[in-house]
Amino acid sequence: MSNHHRGVEALERMMLIRAYEETLVDLHGRGRAAGTCTSVGQEAAAVGVVSALGPDDQILTNHRSAGHLLARGADPRRMLAEVTGKADGYCKGMSGSLHIAAKELGVILTSTIVGGELALATGVGLSRSMLGGDGIVTCFFGDGAACEGRFQESLNLAAVWNLPVLYVCENNQWQAFVHRKETTLADGVTAQAAALGVAAATVDGNDVEAVHAAAATAVETVRRTRRPYLLEARTYRLRGHFEPDDQSYVDPAELAHWRDRDPILLQRARLERDGLLSADEVLRMEGAVRRTMDEAVAFAEASPYPGFDQITAAVYA
Template sequence: MTNLPPPLDPVQALERMMLIRAYEETLIDLHGRGRAAGTCTAVGQEAPAVGVVSALTADDLILTNHRSAGHLLARGADPGRMLAEVMGKRDGYCGGKSGSLHISARDLGVVLTSTIVGGELALATGVGLSRSMLGKPGIVACFFGDGAACQGRFQESLNLAAVWTLPILYVCENNQWQAFVHRKETMMADGIAGQAAALGVESAAVDGNDPLAVFDAARSAVDAIRRTGKPFLLEAMTYRLRGHFEPDDQSYVDGAELAHWRERDPILRLRSRLERDGGLTAEGTAAIEGRVRAAMEAAAAFADASPYPGTDALTSDVYA
């Protein structure tokens, strides 16, 4: 294998997932109190974010979609600056101009967050081509959902990446729902990984609610990309436990289906496994909860204290 990150520590994985969950629950609460705009959350699908991003190195770049909070936080983003961004504050990652759906963090290698479904697929090939032509180290990780995989740009992006031999890790977070439409209404197959072979791209599918399994699959995929320079598609089968956009009561979702996936909540599953196997005590769990709570309290205080941008910022960082 190439020089890849060491195995993912399960307790660290649990804490990262809990921080992501707490961040999004904080956003939901702020929205409910009229303090923040609505947003697309990814509650329930924290495992792919933690598993995949943990398999990347600092040289790697990330392009992601409208459910991006987990990817950013797993990469090391400051939750305070993220909250400030969503609230339109000056100290946010983009000066309060992007909201929750367009955050980018150049210092973390997060090139962009695209609210256009599949938009990141179209841009990933360009970023991958740039890395290849300039001879720069690192691969490109592109996150998208099963809805984006139903669009033509999915086929076009993978096809170009294969033909041009681009170092791109395509990560499909198959969360079963495409806005308000179930996956089964838009595709005949149970997943999308099988489509990659016809385009000359290797692929694998993994339990997207198990961060350790996701990490192992992602690390193997990243190793293959670094060795061959060729793209790879990883499909993480997961589920979002909240609606498409806050607020959303999920009245269109079958109750039995939702209950089934709630039992597979990645945080509860990993915590139960660790406690059962002796990897985590009740005191250890309480300590993690305390650190996460303190981090989010500090983040909220930072965002509250951050001023709104002045009028002098109206034309800065704007391109025409």
């Protein structure tokens, strides 16, 4: 794929993720969906990393998982069906928005427990190591999870056992309602990896092309060496921790600064500046995304609720 096509495709995928989450927020506001943790503002990190993965690679993610799933090719219709509790969802409506798994896409876990995916990544990595092949495991987590002991434990075990795990910290500056500056004196998380003998890199998480380049290097390194690697994407969460959230605890100047660094606006400006995107093309893309989400809402509304047999099929008696 040419850089032109990749750049435009990345913008389209980020626009879809943004539209999906804004649709979900709107449905929640009208009492038609449960609250959720959005990743608005973090789209470049998701798209940049996932676009660098191969089809046999696996993903473990956290409660802000919509971007990772949609970047991986998840169907927005089945996503919305899932979060509204309908039978046509990826988990037959039983996961909500915080626990979606899509085995056919290699997304094997979404954990709403902070750092829960870190505790399981080593097991999945060991499985990949024992089964052979060149597939790797990618584990997404936030800077809040990086303050927990399981972060150190997971990286250390992956290093000692030579596990093919790419750790991706989406450092969005906020840990629920607490700023990261209140929880750690370190500016980032990569120094912790170095202390454990794990290769690491930091990237501008709001620049989708920079993220893709850094992730491509990281993926190739893990695939070749079969050893862990930590990639820290410095980004920002533009909406609150959990919907609804008025962000009254956020410094307005800080929020304004990061709104100016919106990854969608940055990528659109780059493509327009380089003559790779016209105003008409932007309108076409916006229209396509709107139609996709309208179809997704209609699909979810038409989908039935799971029957009793489905609800009890995966439950131990």
